[in-house]
Amino acid sequence: MPEPRGEGRGDILVAIGANLPGTDGAAPLATCRRAAASLDGMLGLSLTALSGWWETAPEPPDPASPWYVNGVARLRGEADPAALLAALQSIEDAAGRVRPYPNAPRTLDLDIVAMGRLVRAAPDPILPHPRAHLRRFVLVPLAEVWPDWTDPAGGRSVSELIRGLPDAPMRPVG
Template identity: 35%
Template sequence: MIAQVVPILLAFGANLDRADGSRSDTIAAAQREIAEAAGIERFRASPLRETVALTPDGPDPEAPRYLNGVALAETTLSPHSLLDLLQAVEARHGRVREVRWGDRTLDVDLILYGGRVVADERLMVPHPRAHERDFVLAPWLDLDPDAVLMGHGRVDAILRRIGDSTLPYGGDG
């Protein structure tokens, strides 16, 4: 039996440095781990962008700023096996889940899994808030200017509608 190859979109974010590296180092290391994992092929990462921290109450300019980016890839993993991989990578990079939308060393979200809809207690795909997040949409357009977000339309049109507050990332330091 040949495994089905499914296109995926992943989103990466970090706003806390680790003792062993900066936000960008953490994201780059996580991207390498995922790209080299069994069942992942054709991994392409966007340039990183910097954004204000987003909390349940809205933007927080006092919190450490986030670095964000996305990656397009293909996988033969099931949605939940892919989620397990992403959460294991997050854990290896110090991710803790104590405060919803809290500061973090690494966040990796599964935004799209082919054209599939997954909705259960562990996973919602397409990501339910991707259409509201310039820090997902803007770097996605860097990789695919013709991108379409399932259920919401062309990414360039969505981004024009919500606005783009992201800034090109010039490096930690």
């Protein structure tokens, strides 16, 4: 069966975010840029597109937490989901990522949003990402790198998903 238009079997979407300085003192934007660069060639994947960077308010709202820098990378190639998750977590660990509690501020966050049309509920990683369709800070940059992407689980286009979300504070970086 042919794949729907714009849905490459070997296309992988990775959300990138940070709101704390790295362990080396680098600003979140610099950490995100380095992380994006490190994706190219990882596990034989190639970086084919990178969104602009966006500053976004923490979700859930936390007045004590700095705004995040967010973006999305589009990769091409085939990878085992568990191996990709482990490789992304290794990059996070190298950037000083700690997980004291859910939604804690972080030096780096790398999430697999989708791997082609793969849908799976277990084991980790769950694909597509179970909350990506609810996050403006993921979908707006995703639309930059893949404007005709459709959620493999729900079948809705990225533009439909964005239209269905409540407004949320976001501003382009730069």
